[in-house]
Structures are given as C-alpha cells and as structure tokens.
Amino acid sequence: MDLSSFDIEFIKLNIGKHTFSWHISPLFFDHFEENIVDKCTGDVKLVFEKINENLFKLDFSLKGSMHIECHRCLNEMEFPFADNFSLEMKVSEDILTDEVNLILVTQEEKKINVATYIYEFCGLQVPLRATCELIGKECEQKMIELLDKYIIGTNSEAKESDPRWNNLKNLKYN
Ligand SMILES: [Zn+2]
Numbered sequence: 029m030d031l032s033s034f035d036i037e038f039i040k041l042n043i044g045k046h047t048f049s050w051h052i053s054p055l056f057f058d059h060f061e062e063n064i065v066d067k068c069t070g071d072v073k074l075v076f077e078k079i080n081e082n083l084f085k086l087d088f089s090l091k092g093s094m095h096i097e098c099h100r101c102l103n104e105m106e107f108p109f110a111d112n113f114s115l116e117m118k119v120s121e122d123i124l125t126d127e128v129n130l131i132l133v134t135q136e137e138k139k140i141n142v143a144t145y146i147y148e149f150c151g152l153q154v155p156l157r158a159t160c161e162l163i164g165k166e167c168e169q170k171m172i173e174l175l176d177k178y179i180i181g182t183n184s185e186a187k188e189s190d191p192r193w194n195n196l197k198n199l200k201y202n
Contacts, residue, residue, distance in 0.1 A: 031059055034143035038117075041078045048074045052092070052146065059143070064151040067095035070109075072146055084117040086131075086142070090149060096158045101167040102175070103160055109153040115145065 036048065050072045057065050070092015077085040091110040098105065117131040117140065125132055133140060160167045 031141065031143045034146070035139045035141050036074075036076060037139040038076070038078065038084060039138040041076070043078050043080065045075055045077045048076060050146075052150070056143075057147065057150075060147050065094060065147075065154060068092060068150055068153075069094075070150070074142065082119040086115040086117060086145075088113050088115075088142075088146065088149065090146070090153070092150075094150075094153065096155065096162075098160045098167060099158050101160065101169075101171040103165075103168055103171070105160065105163050105165070107155065107158070107162060111149070111153060113149055 034050065052068070052070050052072060054067050054069065057063070057068060070090055073089045075087045077087070079085060089110075089112045093106045093108040096105060096107045097103070113129075115129050115131055116127075117133060119135060119137075120132045121134070122132055123134070131140065155162055
C-alpha cells in the first residue's frame with residue numbers, strides 16, 4: 029500500500045464537496061513507527077469540501093474492526109468500531125496553531141496527505157480497557173485463574189498495571 033494514494037491535490041479541486049474513499053489493511057499501519065494499532069482493517073470515507081481557495085473542511089468517517097486482546101483473560105477478539113471526525117484546513121502564513129482540529133498549509137503547498145490523520149484516528153479507537161465484555165462475551169475464567177497463579181498478590185488492579193503482566197501473555201500458547 030502506497031501512502032501517496034492518500035494525497036489530495038486541493039489546489040486542483042473546484043469549490044464544493046469531493047468524496048474520497050480508501051480501504052485500509054494491516055499493511056497501512058506498517059508505514060508508521062509507533063505500533064498503536066494491530067491488525068486493523070476498515071473503510072475510510074472523506075468528504076473534502078473546498079469552501080474557498082483558502083478554507084477547507086474535511087469530514088472523515090471510519091468503519092472497521094481491529095484485533096485486540098482482553099486485558100483480563102488474554103482472549104483474542106475482533107473489535108468493531110465506527111466513528112467520524114472533522115478537520116479544518118486553512119491556507120495561512122502562520123505555521124503554528126493551538127487548535128487540534130486545524131491544519132495550516134502555506135501558499136506554496138498544493139496537496140495534503142491525509143494518511144497520518146487516518147492513522148491517528150484509528151489509534152483513538154483502541155479501547156483503553158479491552159475486555160471480553162466489549163464484544164458481549166464473558167471472560168475465560170479458567171484462563172484468569174491460571175494467570176492468577178502466576179501473579180503475586182490478589183489485587184486485580186495492581187496486577188493489570190504490573191509490567192510483568194505483559195510477559196504472561198505468551199502463556200496462552202504454552
Ligand atoms: Zn476476557
């Protein structure tokens with residue numbers, strides 16, 4: 029997957045709305061160093077509105093699923109998600125802004141690549157606390173009991189913040 033397919037040559041667009049769409053696969057995420065999303069697939073639609081030569085509105089909608097692991101029983105599951113986000117883009121002489129949803133581009137720029145925005149937005153879909161309940165299932169009690177044996181202490185919150193917890197993930201495959 030070539031990220032240049034996420035280029036939008038806004039300079040060439042007529043005033044009005046333009047629709048773009050992409051299918052993203054795990055290969056898309058290989059382009060980014062931080063591996064915040066694992067095995068995610070989905071479809072992205074962008075309505076790119078050129079309001080005038082200096083002002084643009086980007087409305088993204090995202091639908092897909094990602095492979096996650098239950099934090100309690102290590103069960104692997106597909107987590108479906110769907111979300112929208114909007115950005116505004118301005119041609120400006122300023123190069124910095126405090127507004128998180130605002131992109132500033134210079135007069136010289138003729139295109140924008142939206143891949144990073146899509147990547148970051150996918151990252152926001154990763155559940156902070158992934159448990160089987162997210163997909164309406166119950167945790168595997170046997171696995172939790174097994175994991176308990178290998179963890180010192182019985183406080184479950186302490187367990188989950190313990191970095192050693194990650195090392196136990198491989199147990200499932202033994
Ligand atoms: Zn679970």
